[in-house]
Amino acid sequence: MSTPHNNAVQGQIAETVLLPGDPLRAKFIAENFLSDVEQFNAVRNMFGYTGTYNGKKVSVMGTGMGCPSIGIYSYELIHMYGVKNLIRIGSCGAYDPNLELFDIVIAIGASTDSNYASQYNLPGTYSATASWDLLSKAKQVADENSIKATVGNIVTSDIFYHDEPESWKRWAKMGCIAAEMETYALYCNANRAGVNALTILTVSDSIARESETTAEQREKGFKDMMKIALELA
């Protein structure tokens, strides 16, 4: 069975899938970290691959940018392909001035300006949280490999170019340490379905320090994040 967005057939996708926003980052991981690689998707150039890492079957697939895009891909992976562990590996902008470029952030929860959770018609505000199992393992892998990884609440925003450039400071005042654009929807989908999700991010920009990495570094760098995520498979 395939979907309008994914050509994979049953059994082609592993129970653990790494999810970078950028499909070229998925290709890079498949080519450089996995063995016995098979490509399962190219619809919309949203590349997806399955291979092995240390003998374990693992998949990697792009999600595109924003909650609607990761919402579609992660829903299909969970409900149509039986995926149990969804690990986003993305870039983020740091709000916390203690975070430096290339530092790792592990998202224990995501706050948001998105209305993704309105579909659940809840009688209040939903806190989208990570799988404790994946999170505690990820922190352990980071510590064992002497990789600095900061665990905290992040902001998933629908907006990259904000009309009010200083508004991030209000999230920072609430203890949010970094911003990206997908985790809230990923955690909602996973929690609603009773499967595991975790977001691991690399700081690509410091909003607090006004510094940034290049597009090539974002595609090919970030090896610490990839190592942590692959060890979870």
Ligand SMILES: O=P(O)(O)O[C@H]1O[C@H](CO)[C@@H](O)[C@H]1O
């Ligand atoms: O590097 P990725 O995973 O795409 O993540 C971040 O980068 C994109 C914005 O440049 C958004 O998708 C944001 O969440």
Ligand SMILES: O=c1cc[nH]c(=O)[nH]1
């Ligand atoms: O500032 C940033 C950097 C990466 N991704 C974002 O969403 N924001």
